[in-house]
Amino acid sequence: MLVQALEDIWAITPDPRRDRLTVAFVTHLVAMATDVSPGDISAHKRTSVAAARARQIAIYLTHVTFHWPLARVAFAFGRDRTTCAHACHRIEDLREDAGFDAKLVSLEACLRQAPRQILEGAR
Amino acid sequence: MTEAMDLAVEHLAMRAARLLARPGAVIEAAPLGYAVRLGPNRRRRPMLVIDETAFRALVRLTTLTPRKQGGWSLVFTPPARPAPPPGKPGVIEGEVTIEEPGLGRTAFKANLGESPLAWLARRRDGQGRPWLTPVEAAAGERLREEFHRAGTVGRLTMNWDAGPRVDGGGGRRLEPAERARAAKDRIAAALQAAGPGLREILEHVCLAGTALEAAERALGLPRRAGKTVLKLALQRLVLHYRMA
Numbered sequence: 001m002l003v004q005a006l007e008d009i010w011a012i013t014p015d016p017r018r019d020r021l022t023v024a025f026v027t028h029l030v031a032m033a034t035d036v037s038p039g040d041i042s043a044h045k046r047t048s049v050a051a052a053r054a055r056q057i058a059i060y061l062t063h064v065t066f067h068w069p070l071a072r073v074a075f076a077f078g079r080d081r082t083t084c085a086h087a088c089h090r091i092e093d094l095r096e097d098a099g100f101d102a103k104l105v106s107l108e109a110c111l112r113q114a115p116r117q118i119l120e121g122a123r
Numbered sequence: 124m125t126e127a128m129d130l131a132v133e134h135l136a137m138r139a140a141r142l143l144a145r146p147g148a149v150i151e152a153a154p155l156g157y158a159v160r161l162g163p164n165r166r167r168r169p170m171l172v173i174d175e176t177a178f179r180a181l182v183r184l185t186t187l188t189p190r191k192q193g194g195w196s197l198v199f200t201p202p203a204r205p206a207p208p209p210g211k212p213g214v215i216e217g218e219v220t221i222e223e224p225g226l227g228r229t230a231f232k233a234n235l236g237e238s239p240l241a242w243l244a245r246r247r248d249g250q251g252r253p254w255l256t257p258v259e260a261a262a263g264e265r266l267r268e269e270f271h272r273a274g275t276v277g278r279l280t281m282n283w284d285a286g287p288r289v290d291g292g293g294g295r296r297l298e299p300a301e302r303a304r305a306a307k308d309r310i311a312a313a314l315q316a317a318g319p320g321l322r323e324i325l326e327h328v329c330l331a332g333t334a335l336e337a338a339e340r341a342l343g344l345p346r347r348a349g350k351t352v353l354k355l356a357l358q359r360l361v362l363h364y365r366m367a
Contacts, residue, residue, distance in 0.1 A: 064142075064145070067145055067146065069162075085167070085168075088170065089168060089170065092138075092142075092170055092171055095138060098134065101134070101138070
């Protein structure tokens with residue numbers, strides 16, 4: 001049964017621990033950019049409007065910059081896959097606004113600057 | 124107004140291009156415009172829907188290729204690297220400092236691979252004969268090489284070449300200072316052989332590397348007489364070096 005559970009996880013992601021670390025990295029970056037505490041972003045409850053929006057931004061950034069499938073993003077954030085899909089669509093729709101778009105572009109650039117070996121792991 | 128609309132359309136196209144840059148992303152015709160999908164699953168809601176004008180802008184800005192399954196995907200075109208400049212054989216770009224009458228010592232761009240002698244050897248007179256015969260040009264080049272050797276020190280470090288360690292039997296090797304001394308002696312003998320009236324032009328053209336015109340001015344020769352004088356001097360040199 002344990003083997004079955006591990007195989008289910010490995011079907012989603014090669015290294016769940018490293019994914020958690022990456023998610024923490026993105027969460028703290030978004031927390032710095034949006035003035036929401038990282039604890040609120042990673043909370044299991046909704047917490048506040050600003051925290052929910054920051055959480056969506058973090059999910060969107062992880063999905064878009066690391067090219068992870070939605071299932072992997074959802075597993076790393078500990079949320080439902082459709083929740084993550086909804087977050088990605090919400091943020092993509094919000095990018096109509098040029099100011100918000102510029103902010104996200106800078107965040108994406110920041111994440112892409114992070115060395116690939118560190119984020120992907122020295123495999 | 125139109126400019127703002129153009130900007131908005133371009134913004135939308137760039138957003139679509141950014142999403143399409145992801146591997147596996149595809150854009151396809153949808154009931155309302157064109158839908159950008161990040162994966163092959165068509166039952167999911169598309170990530171972005173763009174209209175006809177934005178799609179045209181996207182086609183203009185990027186390269187899309189049609190897929191077998193329908194839709195288009197983005198082709199990565201690496202930015203073209205600028206071609207290296209064409210080579211220039213025989214050209215060594217450098218600077219020479221020349222005394223100008225009005226300006227004093229001035230640096231000019233010059234081709235260091237070109238000597239006045241080589242230039243004159245390439246010129247032809249009215250009958251199509253070269254100004255200098257190959258032997259004369261070679262004699263001048265030899266004098267120039269001697270002068271160059273007199274100024275250089277030669278190899279001072281240990282020779283670590285992996286060659287055969289057999290003495291060629293050439294006798295005692297010359298010390299660098301001796302080499303320079305010998306070259307200076309040979310130059311003095313050659314200039315002596317050229318004679319008092321002709322050695323000045325050799326000094327100017329072969330040793331100092333000045334242009335013929337400048338040498339004429341410095342020596343007080345009539346204009347365009349330098350070529351003839353130089354030819355005579357080089358003929359003396361040929362006799363001295365026993366090249367003819």
